[in-house]
Amino acid sequence: MRIGVKYCGGCNPRYERKAFVDKVSKNLGEMYDLVVAKEGEIYDFILVMGGCMNCCANFKHVETRRGVFCVKSAADYEKVLNAITKIGE
Amino acid sequence: MALMTKEQYLDSLRKLNVKVYMFGELVENFVDHPIIRPSINAVGMTYDLAHDPQYEDLMTATSNLTGEKVNRFTHLHQNTDDLRKKVKMLRLLGQKTATCFQRCVGMDSFNAVYSTTFEIDQAHGTKYHENFKKYLEYVQANDLTVDGAMTDPKGNRGLAPSKQADPDLFLRIVEQREDGIVVRGAKAHQTGSINSHEHLIMPTMAMREGDESYAVSFAIPTDAEGIFMIYGRQSCDTRKLEEDADVDLGNKEFGGQEALVVFDDVFIPNDRIFLNGEVEFAGMLVERFAGYHRQSYGGCKVGVGDVLIGAAAVAADFNGAAKATHVKDKLIEMTHLNETLYCCGIACSAEGYPTEAGNYQIDLLLANICKQNVTRFPYEITRLAEDIAGGLMVTMPSEKDFKHPKLGPICEKYFKGVDDVPTEHRMRILRLVENMTLGTAAVGYRTESMHGAGSPQAQRIMIARQGNLAHKKELAKKIARIDEASIAQREAAAAKK
Numbered sequence: 001m002r003i004g005v006k007y008c009g010g011c012n013p014r015y016e017r018k019a020f021v022d023k024v025s026k027n028l029g030e031m032y033d034l035v036v037a038k039e040g041e042i043y044d045f046i047l048v049m050g051g052c053m054n055c056c057a058n059f060k061h062v063e064t065r066r067g068v069f070c071v072k073s074a075a076d077y078e079k080v081l082n083a084i085t086k087i088g089e
Numbered sequence: 090m091a092l093m094t095k096e097q098y099l100d101s102l103r104k105l106n107v108k109v110y111m112f113g114e115l116v117e118n119f120v121d122h123p124i125i126r127p128s129i130n131a132v133g134m135t136y137d138l139a140h141d142p143q144y145e146d147l148m149t150a151t152s153n154l155t156g157e158k159v160n161r162f163t164h165l166h167q168n169t170d171d172l173r174k175k176v177k178m179l180r181l182l183g184q185k186t187a188t189c190f191q192r193c194v195g196m197d198s199f200n201a202v203y204s205t206t207f208e209i210d211q212a213h214g215t216k217y218h219e220n221f222k223k224y225l226e227y228v229q230a231n232d233l234t235v236d237g238a239m240t241d242p243k244g245n246r247g248l249a250p251s252k253q254a255d256p257d258l259f260l261r262i263v264e265q266r267e268d269g270i271v272v273r274g275a276k277a278h279q280t281g282s283i284n285s286h287e288h289l290i291m292p293t294m295a296m297r298e299g300d301e302s303y304a305v306s307f308a309i310p311t312d313a314e315g316i317f318m319i320y321g322r323q324s325c326d327t328r329k330l331e332e333d334a335d336v337d338l339g340n341k342e343f344g345g346q347e348a349l350v351v352f353d354d355v356f357i358p359n360d361r362i363f364l365n366g367e368v369e370f371a372g373m374l375v376e377r378f379a380g381y382h383r384q385s386y387g388g389c390k391v392g393v394g395d396v397l398i399g400a401a402a403v404a405a406d407f408n409g410a411a412k413a414t415h416v417k418d419k420l421i422e423m424t425h426l427n428e429t430l431y432c433c434g435i436a437c438s439a440e441g442y443p444t445e446a447g448n449y450q451i452d453l454l455l456a457n458i459c460k461q462n463v464t465r466f467p468y469e470i471t472r473l474a475e476d477i478a479g480g481l482m483v484t485m486p487s488e489k490d491f492k493h494p495k496l497g498p499i500c501e502k503y504f505k506g507v508d509d510v511p512t513e514h515r516m517r518i519l520r521l522v523e524n525m526t527l528g529t530a531a532v533g534y535r536t537e538s539m540h541g542a543g544s545p546q547a548q549r550i551m552i553a554r555q556g557n558l559a560h561k562k563e564l565a566k567k568i569a570r571i572d573e574a575s576i577a578q579r580e581a582a583a584a585k586k
Contacts, residue, residue: 007142036142
């Protein structure tokens, strides 16, 4: 499964966004390919990495087949894993 | 080349024939000069981050002129989201450089000139807006850094431009030609002027009849014939010339830059002119640019403040004082002050509105409140950082002493803080605090916070204009049940008796 990762600009992040993505990627294993989302491309799932509760990243030019998850805090970790693995089942 | 890399930016600067003087001499290679290079690196960060997926959402935008992806520093704000993202981008860059990264003046001048030229053309039937749109398309296509230059030397502050003893103390038109104009004068305190590909000139204040030759706006390449700069000194600047300087610099990689830019009879072709004598629009242009720039400080200074707060906290760790209640409280206070500035930057952006030209302007009252706070809070944050860091930040020996075979071990022994932190690390963080509070970076974090984008009194004048005191008086009277009409009736009745 190809997961597009779209970062916000990270002006005032309350957690390490990149470390979060690395941790998710490691936990999910090789079946899940987490790549930087590019405009005009279609992904199975989109992970929007907001650094704070505002999650202001613009992802309207990135398409998804099966959904989007906006990460707003480090506490979203389990929810992200659940959302992705549920789609992968 | 819609988005340059830092390397491409450096190469582009090397191709310019910029004439800059420092310490009485013409600088041969300004790009690699040890005093100038850190300021170029700071601008370079605005290029590098635009290519990083972690930051591109803030660093780039879609041009309303061409539909192309452009660096946000060349973008015209299309909505309040753009205005907020600008503030966030500036905060991010302050965090990454711990200094002034110089490119915001260009962005602020683009937005001010764009909307003002539209309204001049409506009033006068001129073609300034078309001129400017073509110019900005060129800037966006080539991802140029542009110095938005406003501040004239001003001479006697009590006299209008045309009344000065020396007529060149405000930049002016000295010749009107069929194909353009010739200008003479100077722009002072120009942040990042040497690192800029172009200069976008604006008048320095509102003007009246009689000042027509001073009401001028235009764009010109930085290396055009007749332009030269004299580099501004910064506190501790010559440390950068010391052999193998590193620790003592505090911030080896990044810095700010200011200069006096002299225009010695410079020709400006017609298609680069955006204001030429329409005195009644000089004030509008100044007010709009100042508004944007006062918003900017609610982002950039906050990012630099983030680094200073972090440095103070690390110093406390290294001193073994991190658990002291008063230290924790001071760090909270610093954060509170810093985030208050950010609140102001975000607020004046959220309350933005469209101009007649279509790009978005900030809320002027809130932007002036933002900048007024910036003239104060960084000073208090600085004071608290010095308090937490301790006196050693200004009394410790040089890094040469630390490297000396005999003195080094003594310095290591007596300047040690907590056991598990190398003494050099303690020196590094204290030098960073020194750099930001009273070294080269203090130019940007302290005095620029005071006077940049207008001195405190300039904001107070705008606050008085925008504050609507009459409305507040009416509110109070209503609550206090003061009815002026009935008072007048009672007075009339009393007079009749």
